[in-house]
Each structure stands twice: as C-alpha cells, then as structure tokens.
Amino acid sequence: xxxxxxxxxxxxxxxxxxxxxxxxxxxxxxxxxxxxxxxxxxxxxxxxxxxxxxxxxxxxxxxxxxxxxxxxxxxxxxxxxxxxxxxxxxxxxxxxxxxxxxxxxxxxxxxxxxxxxxxxxxxxxxxxxxxxxxxxxxxxxxxxxxxxxxxxxxxxxxxxxxxxxxxxxxxxxxxxxxxxxxxxxxxxxxxxxxxxxxxxxxxxxxxxxxxxxxxxxxxxxxxxxxxxxxxxxxxxxxxxxxxxxxxxxxxxxxxxxxxxxxxxxxxxxxxxxxxxxxxxxxxxxxxxxxxxxxxxxxxxxxxxxxxxxxxxxxxxxx
Amino acid sequence: xxxxxxxxxxxxxxxxxxxxxxxxxxxxxxxxxxxxxxxxxxxxxxxxxxxxxxxxxxxxxxxxxxxxxxxxxxxxxxxxxxxxxxxxxxxxxxxxxxxxxxxxxxxxxxxxxxxxxxxxxxxxxxxxxxxxxxxxxxxxxxxxxxxxxxxxxxxxxxxxxxxxxxxxxxxxxxxxxxxxxxxxxxxxxxxxxxxxxxxxxxxxxxxxxxxxxxxxxxxxxxxxxxxxxxxxxxxxxxxxxxxxxxxxxxxxxxxxxxxxxxxxxxxxxxxxxxxxxxxxxxxxxxxxxxxxxxxxxxxxxxxxxxxxxxxxxxxxxxxxxxxxxxxxxxxxxxxxxxxxxxxxxxxxxxxxxxxxxxxxxxxxxxxxxxxxxxxxxxxxxxxxxxxxxxxxxxxxxxxxxxxxxxxxxxxxxxxxxxxxxxxxxxxxxxxxxxxxxxxxxxxxxxxxxxxxxxxxxxxxxxxxxxxxxxxxxxxxxxxxxxxxxxxxxxxxxxxxxxxxxxxxxxxxxxxxxxxxxxxxxxxxxxxxxxxxxxxxxxxxxxxxxxxxxxxxxxxxxxxxxxxxxxxxxxxxxxxxxxxxxxxxxxxxxxxxxxxxxxxxxxxxxxxxxxxxxxxxxxxxxxxxxxxxxxxxxxxxxxxxxxxxxxxxxxxx
Numbered sequence: 001x002x003x004x005x006x007x008x009x010x011x012x013x014x015x016x017x018x019x020x021x022x023x024x025x026x027x028x029x030x031x032x033x034x035x036x037x038x039x040x041x042x043x044x045x046x047x048x049x050x051x052x053x054x055x056x057x058x059x060x061x062x063x064x065x066x067x068x069x070x071x072x073x074x075x076x077x078x079x080x081x082x083x084x085x086x087x088x089x090x091x092x093x094x095x096x097x098x099x100x101x102x103x104x105x106x107x108x109x110x111x112x113x114x115x116x117x118x119x120x121x122x123x124x125x126x127x128x129x130x131x132x133x134x135x136x137x138x139x140x141x142x143x144x145x146x147x148x149x150x151x152x153x154x155x156x157x158x159x160x161x162x163x164x165x166x167x168x169x170x171x172x173x174x175x176x177x178x179x180x181x182x183x184x185x186x187x188x189x190x191x192x193x194x195x196x197x198x199x200x201x202x203x204x205x206x207x208x209x210x211x212x213x214x215x216x217x218x219x220x221x222x223x224x225x226x227x228x229x230x231x232x233x234x235x236x237x238x239x240x241x242x243x244x245x246x247x248x249x250x251x252x253x254x255x256x257x258x259x260x261x262x263x264x265x266x267x268x269x270x271x272x273x274x275x276x277x278x279x280x281x282x283x284x285x286x287x288x289x290x291x292x293x294x295x296x297x298x299x300x301x302x303x304x305x306x307x308x309x310x311x312x313x314x315x316x317x318x
Numbered sequence: 319x320x321x322x323x324x325x326x327x328x329x330x331x332x333x334x335x336x337x338x339x340x341x342x343x344x345x346x347x348x349x350x351x352x353x354x355x356x357x358x359x360x361x362x363x364x365x366x367x368x369x370x371x372x373x374x375x376x377x378x379x380x381x382x383x384x385x386x387x388x389x390x391x392x393x394x395x396x397x398x399x400x401x402x403x404x405x406x407x408x409x410x411x412x413x414x415x416x417x418x419x420x421x422x423x424x425x426x427x428x429x430x431x432x433x434x435x436x437x438x439x440x441x442x443x444x445x446x447x448x449x450x451x452x453x454x455x456x457x458x459x460x461x462x463x464x465x466x467x468x469x470x471x472x473x474x475x476x477x478x479x480x481x482x483x484x485x486x487x488x489x490x491x492x493x494x495x496x497x498x499x500x501x502x503x504x505x506x507x508x509x510x511x512x513x514x515x516x517x518x519x520x521x522x523x524x525x526x527x528x529x530x531x532x533x534x535x536x537x538x539x540x541x542x543x544x545x546x547x548x549x550x551x552x553x554x555x556x557x558x559x560x561x562x563x564x565x566x567x568x569x570x571x572x573x574x575x576x577x578x579x580x581x582x583x584x585x586x587x588x589x590x591x592x593x594x595x596x597x598x599x600x601x602x603x604x605x606x607x608x609x610x611x612x613x614x615x616x617x618x619x620x621x622x623x624x625x626x627x628x629x630x631x632x633x634x635x636x637x638x639x640x641x642x643x644x645x646x647x648x649x650x651x652x653x654x655x656x657x658x659x660x661x662x663x664x665x666x667x668x669x670x671x672x673x674x675x676x677x678x679x680x681x682x683x684x685x686x687x688x689x690x691x692x693x694x695x696x697x698x699x700x701x702x703x704x705x706x707x708x709x710x711x712x713x714x715x716x717x718x719x720x721x722x723x724x725x726x727x728x729x730x731x732x733x734x735x736x737x738x739x740x741x742x743x744x745x746x747x748x749x750x751x752x753x754x755x756x757x758x759x760x761x762x763x764x765x766x767x768x769x770x771x772x773x774x775x776x777x778x779x780x781x782x783x784x785x786x787x788x789x790x791x792x793x794x795x796x797x798x799x800x801x802x803x804x805x806x807x808x809x810x811x812x813x814x815x816x817x818x819x820x821x822x823x824x825x826x827x828x829x830x831x832x833x834x835x836x837x838x839x840x841x842x843x844x845x846x847x848x849x850x851x852x853x854x855x856x857x858x859x860x861x862x863x864x865x866x867x868x869x870x871x872x873x874x875x876x877x878x879x880x881x882x883x884x885x886x887x888x889x890x891x892x893x894x895x896x897x898x899x900x901x902x903x904x905x906x907x908x909x910x911x912x913x914x915x916x917x918x919x920x921x922x923x924x925x926x927x928x929x930x931x932x933x934x935x936x937x938x939x940x941x942x943x944x945x946x947x948x949x950x951x952x953x954x955x956x957x958x959x960x961x962x963x964x965x966x967x968x969x970x
Contacts (some may be wrong), residue, residue: 021601031415031527032467032608047619053580073606074616075525076935082390083525111394155723156842156922158731164841168919168928170936189928190841191920194621194833199841199922202709202719291620296699 019199023106033073037166041070041269042087044080047167047193050217053286054093054118056297058276060070060305061312066268076169090262091273096171097252106257115264119277124171124215124249126163126229126241132209141230142181145211152211157186164212166196173245174213177231179250180246185211200224217280219287271317275282278311324841336394345756354751364936370742370778377776387941389521400521407528410474418470423806426457426685428674435666437639441646448642452635456675459628459693461610462685468609468637470601472515472592475531475599479538482844487546487587491580492572497547507540508909513916514946517934520605530599530607534732538594545587551579572759585648593825601632604934612827617925624694626959630830639823705837722844725790730843732784736752738779745782746770752814753959756901765958766950775796777948783925785952786916787843791850796904803903804888813863820856828853828917836921846918846927854910858903864893865899866932905960912953926952 009172042060045055059070075083081101083089106114140145149161155248156162163185174187188195196212197220203210204224214226219304232246238247256273263270282304305312369755393399421429430453456465490497516533522530553576562576596968603611613629623691710717716724737745749769753762772781806813827851835852838847869892893900919927926945933942 020656021480031411031418032468045616049620052620071608072616073525073608074603074612074619075606078935079520079525079605080898082520082937086393086524086526088524088526090608109391109394154840154842155726156840167935168932188922189924190836190922191918191924191928191931192618192832194618195836195841195921197621198833202705202840205706206710218647244942245350290624294622294624294694296625309460316332 040069042089049287049291056301060301092257113260115258117191118254122252127214127226160186167193176245268317275315327409348683370773375776382940390405409866410528410531413474424674425677427677431673432670437643439848441643452639456632457685460690464610475534483539483542486543490547511695515882517942534598537598538591541590542587545583549583553579590646638795649724652712722839737782761958762767765955770957771951773794780925791847795907799858803859807863807866824856841922845921850911850914853914857906861903865896869895908956
C-alpha cells in the first residue's frame, strides 16, 4: 500500500516536472520583478559611476513619469550581455564595445537588439596627475616615460615604474603596450575601480606622481585633474591582434542594448530607453553628485531631472 | 558565533598508532628527514631547478573555451537545459518569489512580529527582543526591501541545504560505506572558496537568483551533512540496544530513537548552514543575487563606505539573530525534551496574523520613508578623517602606507621570491615532508598530489604568489589571534567585551571594509593580507580561548602549588596542553585566509584571486576555472599540511 503511494507520488512529481514541458531559458526574469503587481523594468548597472548615473536617471523617469517599478542589478560587462540575452535584465545603457558578444547575441541568436547611441563618447588612455605634468611637461609623451620610471616606483611594482590598472572587467591592452613599447613599467592591477579610485585619491592628497589607466567620461577628473599621456596614435585595426598592440585606444561612441523580446513588447519603457540620449557633461553632472557629494543615485537623478526638463521631455514616448 | 569551527570536530584525540610500527614511529622525524635529504640530492642532480616545466603542464583553455561556447550556444535550445536545468532554475525562481511575496504581503509590521514571536517560542524572551530590534534597525537604515529580498533567498537556500545535507548525512549516518565515500567529498567542499565555483554555476544558470541559490547550497550543505552523520553515529549504544530488544524495526529505531537523540547535532547543523548561507548571500551579489549583497556591492562601486556599511549592518544583524535563536533553540531542545505546547505556537501565529492585518489596514505595508536615518554621511566623514590622518606622516611610527610598503618589501616579496625561486620538485618535497610530520602518509600524498595538480594546470607561479600571501596572512593572524585568545581565556570580562566585535568581524561582508583597507594601505598585496587577517582572526581567537579554557584545572592548580609564575604556567602547562586546539586554530586560520584570497584580488592582491575575478568579469571560463581549481588544490594542500586531527579519522 505504502509502496504504491510512493510510486504514485514519484510519478506525480515527474509529471509535474515535465508536464509543463520545456523550460524557456530565454525567459528568466528575476523573482523580485513585478512584485506588488507593478510593471517592472530591470536595468543592469556596471560598476563605474557613469553607468550608475545613466541607470539612476532612467530609473527616476521610468518610475515617476511612466509608472514602472525599476530593479537594478550590478553586473560586469560581459556577464551583463549574457543576462540580457536570458531576459534577466532588460537593458544595458552604456556598452563600451564588445564585438564578439554583439556577433553572438545580436547577429546570430537575435536575443539582443541594439538600442541606439547613448550620446556619450568613451575614451581610454594613460593619465598622470596635472601637478606632475605641469612640473614635468615631457612626461606626457610615452617616449619619455622610461625617464620617470624610477619616480613612479612603488612597493608593488618590483623595481619598475607602476602603471596602475583597473578592474578586471575593463578593456585593456596595457600589458601588451608596456611590452611592445619597451617600457620599464609593471602593470599593477588594482582589481576593482573602487580600489583604483581610492588609491588615486590618496596619491593626489599627497601630491605624489602616478601613472594610471583611466577613461573619459569620468567624474574623478573634477577632483583630481589629470593629463593624458600621448601613446602612438590609433589607426583602424592597429589593435586587431591583442598581443601586438602598440597604439592608443580608440574613441568609442557608447551604445545601448535591449533584450530583443523587451525591445518589441516593452511598450513605453522600451521606447523610452531607445530614445534616452544625453551628453557627456550631463552624465558627469549626475555622476559627480553620486560619487563626490555622496547623494544616493535616486536623489542625484531627481536633482538633474528637475533642472533639465526640456532634455528628458523628448525621451518620453508620445 | 560558532560559524566556522566545523572542519575538525574531534580534536583532542591523541595520535593512535599501530603498535607494529612503534619503533618506526619513534624515529619518524629522523627517517623522514633522511629520506627528504636523499630526495633533495637526487632531485638536484636529476631534475635541475626552475619553476614547473611546461612539458608537464596541460593547457585547458582550448577545451574549456569550447565547453563554455557550447553551453552559451545551446542553452536556449538543448534538451538538457530545457528539461533539466531550466526546471531547476524555474523552481528556484518560483520559490524565492513565493517567499518574497509572502514577506511583502505581511508588511514590515507582520514580519517583525513574526520574527519576535517565533524567536520567543524557540529561544525565549531575550532573543525575541533582539530579533525585533534587529528588524527595526534594518528598516531604520532604509534597507527593508533589500533585507526582505535577501531573507527570501536565504529561506529557500537554507531549506534546500538543510534538506540536501540531512539526506546526505542520513545516508552517511546509516551506512559505513557511504560515510567513507562521502567524507573526502565534504572535505573538499569545505575548503572550496565560494568564489571559485561561481563561474561554472553562472555559465549554466546565467546571472541571477538561481545561480546564487545553487552556489549557496553547495557551500552551506556540507556542515549539515557532517553534523547529521555525526549525530546519528553518536547515538548511545545502550539506547539503541534497548530499542532493538523491544522489537523495534529499523525504521522505528531511526525515527523514535536515533533521530531524537541526534536532534542537538541536527540543530547545530541547521545553525551552521544558516551562517554559511548568509556569508555566501553577499558574495553571490557578484553574480546578481540582488538584495543586501547587491547594495553593498553597488556602494563599493561608488567608493561609498557609509552606504556599504548601511547595507552590511543588516547582514550582521540577520546573522546574529539567526545564530542566537537557533543556538538557544538547540540548547532548549536538549534541556527540556518534549516541550511542544501547541497553545504558545497558536498565540504566536495569531499575534503575527493580527499585527500583519493591522499593518495592512492602516496602509503601512512598506517601511515608512520618514522612519529612516542616514548613517552614510557620518561614517564617510569618520573614514575620511581616519585615512587622512593615518595614511602617512604619523610621527615616529610612520603612516599605514609606510607599514604596508615595508610589509610588502620585507615580508611578502622575500616569501614570494623564495617560493618561486625554489625548484618545483623541492616545493613538492617540502609539502610532503610537512604533511608527513603533522599528518599521515595519506595526507602527505594528498598534499603532494594537490600541489602537483597546480603545476599541471599551468598556474604554478601565480599559485606560489598566492601561497606567499596566505602564509604571511596566517602568520599575522596566528600571532595576533593566539595572543588575544590567551588574554580572553584569562579574563572573562575581556571576552564579553570582545564577543560582539568578533561577531561583527566574522559576519560583516568583506566588501564593506575593502575600501577603508585600500585607503589605509594602498593598492596591492598588503591590503589583501589585512582583509584576510580581519576575516580569519575571530575564529582563531575563539578556538584558542576555548582550548585554553579546556585545559584541565587540576594541572593548572598543581602547577600553581609548585610555585610556577603566571608566565611559566602559560608556557609550560597551558599552551602545551592546549596544543590540539592551537593546531586546529592554525588549520582554521589557513582555510579562512584562503577564502578571502579571491576577495584580495579586488584590491590588487593579484595572483590566483585576480585570475578568478577576471574570469568572472570577462566570462572567461578557462582562466577563471583553472585559477579556481588551483585555489581548491592549494586549499586541500594547506588543509592536509596543517590538519591537526590527521591521525584520527575525522568524526564526520
């Protein structure tokens, strides 16, 4: 008798498991989405503050003007593409160029749809603090960097000059650059942008010289003015082979991407996110409020939205 | 909190050797030394020096890259995903969602009331008040919704871990063969740093809650399994005999005698699972688990220590409440058997429902915004002041940045360079000899094989770099931890004073203190070492204190009557007698430091930790998984080399 019950239970369990047929791995929303019966948009936020600024303003407008609930999830760039393809997040608002991912998800699998340009142009480079560049004008050319290696030495760089690099999720050719340009430098990976910013601020407080990988647009320039070091100029395709790179980084117009299903059926939210388009200055303004004045992203967004109605009115779907 | 002391529960056992090899054993050290010397000479002649030779290494980046591509390309269409992983993923999402919706529907008043009343029924009035206060603080800090998200995830993850752990433990408790087979698996799971297997889980399930829950279960199930098996195996033989003589069937004996007798261990298992799961809940934020962990992680991104702390405090509070309640419940069940009064529970349930309904109808479902306070500003000012004044230029002793530089130059660099300078076979030999001296031939073999595996994986140099950081951090942890432990063992007042501090150190998510650590010590390996010390210290202090306390009072008394001074007593009686506990402290120190090594990758620790973080960030399975596997091997090797109870089969 009991055995039969168990068998029946097992059969029922199996049936329950398979009865609903195939699970759709491209429809994997977060369990926290759409609680309270609200329509939810999930935005992915990358670890730098510019990305937080985009998300904060988009979140504010989606919630206050369009009546959505917004969830944000912090994910690194490459995994964010994956999450976007599965529908765990609905949009990436600031992508710095991932041709491989684009090929795979946009062209082949068609699970991700392009969402247009953000309006901000990104640029990666090597920077020294302004006080150091002012005192030593020739440091801003890579050809003279070896002269300064001794002054840029730290305990961590093992007898060479230190080139401070950032988070592992960032696009970087620095190891190859140091090798191919024959520089007497050691790339020290700070492991996260937070650690890198903290270290830069500490250096700046003491007016110590440093050389760092950094990027624009970035709010930190307002606090620690930095001058870019000239690398051999960028030419189309000079960074094709990651081992042979010996040129500067390109300028990248930052782009938005949406989950394909969301792009088609996302209604007002999708239309809004496609139209979202602002300037480097505007983004910096919000970023600085978050990172420097320590406002919560929500508050920072609210302040910006109050002042710039004409800008964001145009983003709202009619 | 007894969070991490599960590795070797049976410590005090003296080495039990086979009588036949008595003579051998007496000269063991000499024999091993001789053999090692011969091997050293032979190695120098036959193998030469240098780092791990490339011809013995396997490059896995090709096959691992292919595997990762295959998974991504087939995840939306292959039956394995559609009919198996997809359903697991959906089940997790559904259950977390269900719990989350219930918590939201109960409102803050209902949840707080339920927490208080359940704590009252299980543990008494004081834990109940703590629970209510803790939930109120979560709301006050403006973290109500993230706290509920984390709680929902925890409920599901802990339930799954307890279920899985109990099943495994049941099998191991009832069958010797299963027990033997399971032990190395559980050992391995325990030395696995959680970060190392986030990547494969993410690849299969994608970023998000299902991956987070499954990674948590892997991490939190082993203590439950161990303790369940321990409880079942430890059942009093007399009682079992009596039950058998009364004609009870196997199942009856299990249900009426064995399981009830083991309930203390079972509850301790639940307690341990909860603590492990909670520490994982924050790490899992890296793969998009949401909730409190995500808040900490986002605050870290904008270098906002205050905001990170505001999200970290609820994690600590949840840990303290859950730990106290389950621990008190365990003691109660042991003390007063069969105290199940239905009335009390009915009152508790009715109270919860009443409060929840009251909250609902007054329209106060979510925590009122006006009732929050902002601690971020003042915390940030305090941190800024501290880093501005301590970083450098402190007279005489120098600033923290100078210390960090000196520590890097004088300790970390020589140890790393020394290890990397050693020929690879000499490192293997060293590991083998050490493991042999402390453990058995078997542990020595495991240690050597684990170390060799690192070479084969092709990450020999970064692994030795990581090893040097671990050794330095463990040394600092032990010096500080044993000194503090000795002090607290002598002064109960100091112990009471330190207890909350240790609790916070142990449960505060490491992401919270990474930024202050970088601000004080700069980017590099030094801050990574500091972060590891902070995390590992509490366990070492606690184990040392316990060990010193457990020293036979008669021995202490007699030494005092012989006129020994306090110092002599400490060095010649207490420390030697507490040796097993001290060895366990070393072991735990090593395992815990290793668990933070990856986090150190986030502040410039480099080496394996950085490679794992890199793999996660770039979705690069080959780099991340190989580095993760190397960390596991390193963990196994270190565990075996420092395994204090090595000669006695561990009791779970």
